[in-house]
Amino acid sequence: MTEIRLPEMGLVVLVGVSGSGKSHFARRHFTPTQVVSSDRCRAMVSDDENDQSATGDAFELLHHIVRTRLRRGLLTVVDATNVQTGPRQQLLRIARECDVMSAAIVLDVPEAVATARNAARPDRDLPDHVVPRQRRELRRGLRSLQSREFKRSYVLNGVEEIDAATVVYEKAW
Numbered sequence: 001m002t003e004i005r006l007p008e009m010g011l012v013v014l015v016g017v018s019g020s021g022k023s024h025f026a027r028r029h030f031t032p033t034q035v036v037s038s039d040r041c042r043a044m045v046s047d048d049e050n051d052q053s054a055t056g057d058a059f060e061l062l063h064h065i066v067r068t069r070l071r072r073g074l075l076t077v078v079d080a081t082n083v084q085t086g087p088r089q090q091l092l093r094i095a096r097e098c099d100v101m102s103a104a105i106v107l108d109v110p111e112a113v114a115t116a117r118n119a120a121r122p123d124r125d126l127p128d129h130v131v132p133r134q135r136r137e138l139r140r141g142l143r144s145l146q147s148r149e150f151k152r153s154y155v156l157n158g159v160e161e162i163d164a165a166t167v168v169y170e171k172a173w
């Protein structure tokens with residue numbers, strides 16, 4: 001069983017393809033206000049969680065909320081795919097600006113799991129190529145994510161490991 005050890009205050013970045021279970025994981029382990037979701041931000045600036053034209057504005061809002069919460073000393077969990085290095089770097093820059101620790105939690109599920117879950121969702125209608133592309137992006141950056149980007153990272157492999165993981169908080173980190 002993986003024990004995910006997090007700082008009491010800092011940035012936590014969830015990483016995983018669409019359908020990997022990030023929002024589900026966030027609901028299980030964190031309070032609603034600790035979680036900043038790119039989908040919620042997209043909905044707030046467009047009334048539609050799937051409106052891709054709102055992505056730029058949605059991330060501007062997400063970054064603003066993350067920065068404000070970190071500056072105020074609050075644990076902040078980012079619920080977005082974060083499979084690409086660029087978006088992770090933007091979040092890490094904000095954490096550095098605010099002088100706080102950063103951790104990543106990678107949810108790695110088989111492609112078939114993510115695809116089947118997404119197919120069953122009324123709120124998602126993703127073209128077939130999206131999940132495979134996100135998996136490739138994740139694979140490509142995984143080593144640097146683990147070795148260079150975050151102070152600590154946890155990679156949870158498969159549904160069972162994700163479901164069994166627990167979160168504990170540590171003062172000295």
Ligand code: CTP
Pocket residue numbers: 016017018019020021022023024025039080081117118121124163
């Ligand atoms: N789900 C599930 N059992 C899990 C995790 C997720 O049945 N252990 C279901 C959720 O209820 C949801 C779907 O799988 O209907 C996708 O999970 P979600 O947490 O929404 O995935 P995300 O990674 O947040 O996907 P996205 O990036 O598209 O927001």
Ligand code: MG
Pocket residue numbers: 022023024039079
């Ligand atoms: Mg989600």
